[in-house]
Structures are given as structure tokens and as C-alpha cells.
Amino acid sequence: MSTLAYRRPRGRFLARRFRRAGIGTYLVLLLFAVGSIFPLYWSLVVASHDNSAVAAYPPVLTPGHELWHNITRLFNSGEVNVSFWSALLNSAIVATVVTAAVVFFSILAGFAFAKLQFRGRRALMLTIVATMLVPVQLGVIPLYIEMIHLHWVNRLPAVIAPNLVTAFGVFLMRQYIVAAVPNDLIDASRVDGCHTARVFWHVVLPAVRPAAAVLGLLTFMNTWNDFFWPLIVLSPRNPTVQVAVSTLASGYVQDYALVLTGTFISILPLLAVFLVLGKQIIGGIMQGAVKG
Amino acid sequence: MAKMSDGAAVVPPPGVRTAGAARRRLRRFDLKVSPYAYVAPFFLIFIAFGLFPLGYTAYVSLTDRNLLSPTWHFVGLHNYAQLIHDSYFWNAVENTLGIWVISTLPQLILALLLAHLLNTGLRARTLFRAAVLLPQVTSLVAVALIFAQLFGHDYGLVNYVLGLFGIHHVYWEAGRLSSWIALSVMVMWRWTGYNALIYLAAMQAIPDDLYEAAAIDGARPFRQFLHVTVPMLRPTIIFTVIVSTIGGLQLFTEPYLFEPLRQGATGGSDRQYQTVAMYLYEKAFASSEFKFGYASAIAWCLFLLIAVISAVNFLVIRRIRSAE
Numbered sequence: 001m002s003t004l005a006y007r008r009p010r011g012r013f014l015a016r017r018f019r020r021a022g023i024g025t026y027l028v029l030l031l032f033a034v035g036s037i038f039p040l041y042w043s044l045v046v047a048s049h050d051n052s053a054v055a056a057y058p059p060v061l062t063p064g065h066e067l068w069h070n071i072t073r074l075f076n077s078g079e080v081n082v083s084f085w086s087a088l089l090n091s092a093i094v095a096t097v098v099t100a101a102v103v104f105f106s107i108l109a110g111f112a113f114a115k116l117q118f119r120g121r122r123a124l125m126l127t128i129v130a131t132m133l134v135p136v137q138l139g140v141i142p143l144y145i146e147m148i149h150l151h152w153v154n155r156l157p158a159v160i161a162p163n164l165v166t167a168f169g170v171f172l173m174r175q176y177i178v179a180a181v182p183n184d185l186i187d188a189s190r191v192d193g194c195h196t197a198r199v200f201w202h203v204v205l206p207a208v209r210p211a212a213a214v215l216g217l218l219t220f221m222n223t224w225n226d227f228f229w230p231l232i233v234l235s236p237r238n239p240t241v242q243v244a245v246s247t248l249a250s251g252y253v254q255d256y257a258l259v260l261t262g263t264f265i266s267i268l269p270l271l272a273v274f275l276v277l278g279k280q281i282i283g284g285i286m287q288g289a290v291k292g
Numbered sequence: 293m294a295k296m297s298d299g300a301a302v303v304p305p306p307g308v309r310t311a312g313a314a315r316r317r318l319r320r321f322d323l324k325v326s327p328y329a330y331v332a333p334f335f336l337i338f339i340a341f342g343l344f345p346l347g348y349t350a351y352v353s354l355t356d357r358n359l360l361s362p363t364w365h366f367v368g369l370h371n372y373a374q375l376i377h378d379s380y381f382w383n384a385v386e387n388t389l390g391i392w393v394i395s396t397l398p399q400l401i402l403a404l405l406l407a408h409l410l411n412t413g414l415r416a417r418t419l420f421r422a423a424v425l426l427p428q429v430t431s432l433v434a435v436a437l438i439f440a441q442l443f444g445h446d447y448g449l450v451n452y453v454l455g456l457f458g459i460h461h462v463y464w465e466a467g468r469l470s471s472w473i474a475l476s477v478m479v480m481w482r483w484t485g486y487n488a489l490i491y492l493a494a495m496q497a498i499p500d501d502l503y504e505a506a507a508i509d510g511a512r513p514f515r516q517f518l519h520v521t522v523p524m525l526r527p528t529i530i531f532t533v534i535v536s537t538i539g540g541l542q543l544f545t546e547p548y549l550f551e552p553l554r555q556g557a558t559g560g561s562d563r564q565y566q567t568v569a570m571y572l573y574e575k576a577f578a579s580s581e582f583k584f585g586y587a588s589a590i591a592w593c594l595f596l597l598i599a600v601i602s603a604v605n606f607l608v609i610r611r612i613r614s615a616e
Contacts, residue, residue, distance in 0.1 A: 021412040029409050033423035036485055040430065042449070043438045055447045105333050112330035117323075124331060131342065135538055135598060137569075138591040139345030141352055141576055141584050146345065162341035165334045195319070196326045225431035227545045228569075232577055242433045249437055249552035256441055259552065263434045274429045278422045285425070285486065286493035 040267070047261040054256045070261040074248075081251050082236050084262065087244035094159050094240060095223040101164040102219045103212050110173025111204050115186055116196070125174070131167045140232060147233055158233040159240065163223060169215055176211035177204065214284030217277060221270055241266045352588040359582030371589035381590065383563055384571040385597070387472070391547075391567065392540040395476035400532060403484050404525075407491035408517060421492075424485030435478050436549035443474045465551050471565040478546045483539075487532050494528040495521060526609065533605045541598050544569040568594045 021029075046054060048067035053060050073079050112118070113125050143162060144153075152158040181204055189199050227242045234240060236247040248262045274281065353371055357364035375381050406424060414420060427435070442449050443464040451461045464474045498521065506516045522529075547565050548557065557574035559566025566574075568590065576587035 021409070021414045025409050025412055025414075029406075029414075029420050032406055032409075032485075033420060036424050036426050036481070039435075039438045039442065039481065040426065042442065043434070046441065054441075057452075059447075059449055059452055105337070109331045109334040112327045116327040116330065118327035121327075124335070128334075131338070133534070133538065133602075134346065135542055135595065137542060138595050139342070139347075139349050140572075141588050141591065142345035142348035143341060144576075145348075145352075145584070146341070161337070164341075165337045167338070170334055195322045196330075200330075221429060225433075227431070227433050228573075232573070242431055245433050245437065246549055246552075249549065254553060259437060260441065263437050267430050267434045270429045270431070274422070274426065278425070279418060281429075282418070282421050282425060282489060285489050 040271075043260045043264045043267075046256055047264045049257060051255050051257040066257070067261070070257050071265070073258060074261050074265065080248060080258065082239060082244045082247045084241075084244055084248075084265070087239045087241045088265075090156060090239065091224055091241040094156055095220050097160050098163045098223045099216050099220045102166055102169045103216045105165045106169030106173040106215060107177075107205065107208055107212060108200070109170045110175075110177050110208075111200055113170070113174045114177035115181065115183070115204075128167045128170050132171060137228060140229065143229075144232060153233055154235050154238055156238075159226070159230050162229070163226075166219070169219065172215055173208065173211060177208060180211070181207045210280075211284075213277075214280060214287075217273065217281055218284065220273070224270060349588045349591050352584055353586075353592050355585045357584045359576075359584060364585070367585070371586050372593075374586070375589050375593060380563060380566075381568075381571060381593075384559075384566050384568045387468075387559065387563075387565055388541055388543060388567040388569075391472050391475050391479070391543060391565070392537070394472060395479040396533070396536045396540055398476075399480040399484050399536070400487060400529070402480070403487035403532070404491055404522070406484065406488035407495055408521070410488065410492050411495045421489060424488060426485070427482045428486045430482065432482070432545035433549060435482055436546045437552060439474070439478045439481070439546075440550055440552055465560060466564070468562075468564040471547075471550065471560060475543070475546050475550065475565060479540065479543070483536065487536075490532060491525060491528060494525050498524045530606060530609050533609065534602050537602050537605060538598055541594065541601065542569050543567045544573065548573075568597070 044067075045061065045063050047070055049060060049064035050066050053064065075084050113121060113128075147153050147158045150157070152161070185203055186199055189203055194202070225242065226240070227246070230240045230243050231246070234243055236243065239247060245259075245262045245266050249259045251259075354366060354368060355364045356367050356370075410417070410420060410424075443451075445451065445461060445463050445465075448464075450464070454462065462470055464470045502520050502524065503516055506520050511519060544567060547559050547567055547570060550565065551560070557566070557570045557578040559570050572587050572590040572594065575581070575583045575590060
């Protein structure tokens with residue numbers, strides 16, 4: 001009797017652990033998945049048709065053959081109100097520089113906070129954690145005044161400089177380095193006569209590659225997608241891709257095909273990155289959640 | 293090092309000894325000072341472009357500064373006094389809170405459900421996870437423009453589908469509640485999957501014996517979810533609520549681009565969906581006044597609002613725990 005009573009829940013516990021998903025679970029998940037993908041698919045549908053297809057009744061739900069035509073219209077800047085080529089180039093420059101800087105500075109500071117002893121370490125780290133909760137965007141007005149003084153308004157440094165470091169990056173790298181780089185390894189290399197810079201270069205840098213990749217991906221995406229600050233400090237004459245797309249949408253003709261072609265092009269690089277490295281991104285978000 | 297010098301039988305020649313001393317000094321310097329060099333780049337840049345502007349906002353908010361005039365005066369709390377009687381400001385606060393509530397609550401509940409479903413022995417598990425995370429990769433501008441088209445009055449797909457159920461065309465941008473709902477859908481679409489993955493990670497960290505104990509007590513799966521999973525996720529839920537408070541109360545891009553042709557910070561013809569961040573933008577950069585002082589006061593009030601609501605959230609959620 002007692003063994004029976006013990007066994008039944010144990011069976012249930014096993015059932016949870018290896019709980020097979022029923023057909024209902026798959027159906028609901030499929031619904032979520034379709035809902036997540038559909039709007040992006042829809043932008044492709046609209047972008048690959050003539051603009052008149054938007055008004056079709058019932059709506060057209062399959063891609064058409066006009067995508068290339070719409071793309072040529074988009075990049076032929078005689079027809080549209082913004083230079084899409086320079087926008088893509090600007091965004092590529094900004095996102096690359098920002099990503100490299102954020103990753104590098106985050107590893108540097110993260111290493112110091114994780115493995116080096118210095119006065120004020122705890123207080124400084126607390127400051128960083130606190131600033132993660134502060135909406136820094138609210139400082140846009142003085143930031144704009146700074147940019148006027150630096151003569152950076154309408155120029156790329158204005159969107160690069162403020163993003164060169166993030167508190168989140170330092171926090172993430174510190175958490176990772178604490179766990180991933182054994183103290184023994186650092187002590188051993190110190191006994192071998194390594195000074196701190198060599199420890200950083202030969203011990204820490206190789207060990208943090210996985211976390212650095214995740215941080216780099218997230219930073220690249222955020223920078224590419226940033227809108228509020230570029231909208232304020234850049235003009236449609238020298239835009240990032242997000243500013244260009246919004247300018248495109250403000251054009252006087254209601255040309256949905258063209259607008260959503262631009263939109264689709266603007267998310268294409270990120271979709272490509274996501275297709276290749278989606279697994280790492282998912283892993284990064286889930287790990288960050290557990291550690292955060 | 294110490295051991296080696298102990299073992300040295302031969303006294304080293306003087307030149308070597310000073311070289312050793314120099315190296316030791318260098319080493320001490322390296323250990324004591326170099327850590328600051330590693331954290332300095334972060335703090336210098338962060339202070340220059342992050343903390344200083346934020347603090348300086350407080351000062352600017354006490355002046356009548358604007359972009360166009362080279363001189364300005366200290367006006368004390370005048371901007372704040374004016375703001376308290378500014379009906380547009382309160383309208384923006386109301387819109388922001390309204391959109392935030394109707395986007396965050398369903399979003400987090402859906403995310404919990406989604407995480408629960410993903411936390412099973414699924415086939416093609418990575419594919420499902422990737423699919424629900426896809427919206428997170430999409431830029432806010434793209435989300436706004438795609439959904440603006442989907443919510444279009446005449447040719448929008450949403451109205452078409454509603455039409456199939458006999459609901460007459462809704463003019464989403466025009467009404468207050470309808471525009472709030474449309475904007476909430478955009479926010480939910482982008483964030484539900486992301487929050488679900490965070491919950492999923494936390495769910496996988498819950499020890500199995502808790503479920504075992506619950507099962508011994510005769511709890512069925514739904515009760516297990518309610519009484520084991522949800523309480524164990526509480527820190528994670530607090531985290532996601534606070535993150536969506538900070539993000540949601542600064543909502544800007546979606547409403548700004550909701551009517552792409554009219555792009556403007558007023559948030560509709562009657563300001564029916566103007567958020568606080570949009571009002572800040574309007575006062576500082578979009579109207580002809582460029583009122584930096586007044587907009588800075590708005591920024592500080594928004595900051596205060598975020599802090600207060602985050603604190604309230606935190607207390608409420610903790611309270612629920614202690615009540616159980």
C-alpha cells in the first residue's frame with residue numbers, strides 16, 4: 001500500500017519531466033508562431049506587389065513578382081525622398097563601431113570588476129547596476145546641447161558616441177567572467193610573471209568569446225533598430241536606416257508597396273543574422289534571465 | 293617570488309637587485325592602479341553621454357532655455373508649476389498609462405502561458421522558440437509601419453477580418469480606446485515571445501521535487517502551475533514587470549509612426565494617443581518653440597513616474613507573495 005502511494009506521484013513527477021506535448025499544445029504554439037511570423041510575411045507580400053494590390057478585395061495573401069521592381073524604385077533616389085544607399089551604409093558603420101566598442105569596453109570593465117581588487121570596486125559596480133534601471137534617454141535635451149557644442153548635429157558621431165558603452169554590457173561580462181575564468185588560472189599566470197594586461201589578453205579574452213558574441217549580437221540589433229535619438233539628432237539628408245524608412249513613410253504619396261519594401265529591406269540584415277545565429281541569441285537571452 | 297629569493301644562495305650583483313626592485317615596484321603599480329584603467333573608459337564615456345545629461349536635465353528644467361535664443365534665465369520651479377496645469381501633459385500621462393496597462397497585463401499572462409507550453413517535451417523546440425522571438429529582432433519602426441498598414445481603415449487586413457464577422461470598419465487611429473488597443477497589439481507582438489523565453493529559462497530552473505511534493509499532495513497540473521510555478525517565478529515576474537514599466541512608459545516610436553503620413557508628435561488629431569515621450573519630443577524638437585526648459589521638466593516628471601510605478605509594482609507583487 002505504502003509503496004503504491006509512493007509510486008503514483010513519482011510516476012506523475014516523471015510525467016512532468018518528460019511531459020510529451022499533446023496535440024492541443026502544438027496547435028496553440030503553432031498559433032503563436034504564425035502570429036509572430038505573419039506581420040513580417042505580410043510586409044513581404046505587400047512589398048512584392050504593385051501598390052494597387054493593397055486595395056484588392058479579398059486581400060492578396062501570397063507574394064507577387066514586383067519585389068525587384070519596388071527595390072529598384074527604392075534605390076533609385078530620383079523617385080523617393082531619401083537616399084537609401086547612404087542610409088544603409090550609415091547604419092552599417094554606426095552599428096559596427098558601436099558593437100565593437102561596447103564589447104571591448106564591457107570586457108575590460110567586466111574583467112576588472114570580476115577579477116581585480118581595487119578600492120571602490122563594490123560601490124562602482126553598484127552604480128552600474130543602478131544605472132541599468134535609469135532611463136538614460138530622458139537626458140536627450142542636454143545631450144542635444146552637447147552635440148551642438150561638439151558640432152556633431154546631423155553627423156554620425158552624434159549617434160555613435162553616446163552608445164559606445166552600456167551598463168548592461170559591463171554587468172553581463174562581469175557575471176560571465178566571474179564564472180568562466182577560474183581564479184587559479186589568473187594566479188598561475190601571475191606567478192609566471194604575467195602583468196595584468198597580459199592576463200587580460202591571453203587568459204580572459206579567449207575565455208569570454210561566447211558571451212562576447214551574444215553581447216555583440218544584441219548590441220548590433222539594438223543599434224541598428226534605434227530610432228528616437230537618431231530621429232532627433234540626424235536629418236533625412238544624412239539618416240540611419242530607421243530614419244530613412246520613417247522619412248519614406250512620410251512621403252506625400254500613399255505608396256504602401258514602396259514603404260513596406262523599405263521596411264522589409266531595413267529588417268533583412270537582422271533577419272539574416274537571426275536565421276544564422278538564432279540559437280545563440282535565444283541561449284543568450286535565457287542565460288541572461290537566469291543570471292540576471 | 294618570495295620562495296625563490298629565499299632559496300637563492302648566491303647574492304645577486306647590485307645591478308640586478310635594483311632591476312628587481314624596479315620590477316617589483318612596477319608590479320605593485322600594476323596591481324594597484326591598472327584596475328582603474330580597465331574601468332575608466334566605461335565611466336568616462338558613460339558620465340559624458342549618460343549621467344551628466346541626465347543630471348543636467350534637472351538644471352535645464354529650472355530655466356527658460358530654448359534652442360533659438362542664446363541667453364536664458366533661471367526661473368525656479370516655474371516650468372513645473374506650468375506643467376501641473378497643462379492639460380495636454382495630463383492627457384499624455386493618461387494615454388501612456390492606459391496603453392501601458394492594456395499592453396503589459398495581457399502580454400505577461402500570454403507570455404506565462406506560452407512559456408508553460410514551451411516547457412514540454414516538444415519536437416522542433418528550437419524552431420518554436422525562434423518563431424516567437426522573431427518579433428524581438430524586428431525594429432520598432434518596422435513594427436509600427438507594418439501594423440499601421442494592417443490597421444488601415446479601408447484596406448487594412450484587421451478590418452477585413454473583422455468584416456468577416458460582421459463588425460463594421462473600425463477607424464483605429466481616430467478613437468481613443470481603439471488607438472490604444474492597436475498600439476498595445478504592436479507592443480504585445482514585439483515583447484510577448486521575449487518575456488516567454490525569460491519565463492521559460494526560470495521555469496527550467498525550478499527544482500523537480502517541488503512538483504513531486506505538490507503531486508503527493510494531490511495537486512493537478514493546473515494547480516501545480518498556479519501554486520508552484522507562478523510563486524517560484526515571482527522574482528522573474530518582478531523583473532519583467534519592471535523592464536516593461538521602464539520601456540512601456542517611454543513609448544514613442546509606435547505612436548509616432550502610427551499615422552505614417554501625418555508623422556508628428558501630437559499623437560492623432562485630438563492627441564488621443566500622444567504619450568509623454570511624444571509630448572517631450574513635441575515641446576523640445578517638433579514645435580516651433582524648441583522649449584528645452586519645459587521639455588526637461590517633462591523628462592523629470594516622466595522619470596519620477598517611472599520610478600514611482602516601478603516601486604508600486606515591486607511592492608504589490610511582493611505583497612501578493614506574503615499574502616499567500
